[in-house]
Amino acid sequence: NAGVTQTPKFQVLKTGQSMTLQCAQDMNHNSMYWYRQDPGMGLRLIYYSASEGTTDKGEVPNGYNVSRLNKREFSLRLESAAPSQTSVYFCASSESGISGYTFGSGTRLTVV
Amino acid sequence: EDKVVQSPLSLVVHEGDTVTLNCSYEVTNFRSLLWYKQEKKAPTFLFMLTSSGIEKKSGRLSSILDKKELFSILNITATQTGDSAVYLCAVEPQGAQKLVFGQGTRLTINP
Numbered sequence: 001n002a003g004v005t006q007t008p009k010f011q012v013l014k015t016g017q018s019m020t021l022q023c024a025q026d027m028n029h030n031s032m033y034w035y036r037q038d039p040g041m042g043l044r045l046i047y048y049s050a051s052e053g054t055t056d057k058g059e060v061p062n063g064y065n066v067s068r069l070n071k072r073e074f075s076l077r078l079e080s081a082a083p084s085q086t087s088v089y090f091c092a093s094s095e096s097g098i099s100g101y102t103f104g105s106g107t108r109l110t111v112v
Numbered sequence: 113e114d115k116v117v118q119s120p121l122s123l124v125v126h127e128g129d130t131v132t133l134n135c136s137y138e139v140t141n142f143r144s145l146l147w148y149k150q151e152k153k154a155p156t157f158l159f160m161l162t163s164s165g166i167e168k169k170s171g172r173l174s175s176i177l178d179k180k181e182l183f184s185i186l187n188i189t190a191t192q193t194g195d196s197a198v199y200l201c202a203v204e205p206q207g208a209q210k211l212v213f214g215q216g217t218r219l220t221i222n223p
Contacts, residue, residue: 040121042116043200043213050209100146101155103156104154106153106154
């Protein structure tokens, strides 16, 4: 009954450090997404993967890379963290073409 | 560029009041509009709307879509403190396989 699992839940990085946010879903969904949420700005799409083996840029992809490791897992990597990347990150999944995303519980990232 | 605008951005009411949250959108090819409730963590799904004029209802919450005027409203009657949350509206463009979110409305219900 896990749904979408994100790790870690909290992280503090120094400017220039790298890290990978992990996401896994157990619902056999084809599509997976990474969003960031900043105060007053709703959720903005960073990258998405419509199916295993494909990834596409969203609205705010700069400074990030993604890997769709297999159908279950979709990771987000920050190669050189910047204070502007301080945010709450949400992973989500859905069945292709069917609305009603399932979201993970979020990762609160602070870059100092 | 696809765009979703919610209003008001913030709303404070007393328990028992009725509230209406607004969502307007501009999208190239519309597929569906969704409402989510976000408390402290992940957004949780409330409604998906695809057709104009058909009200979706769940308890004290209801929502309707107007595809001609390009907006949707979310109504909450007899509000309770547990309704305090950020309410997010999102639009799914046809064939895009992704959601475009509005800024959210922060609703606070005071006892």
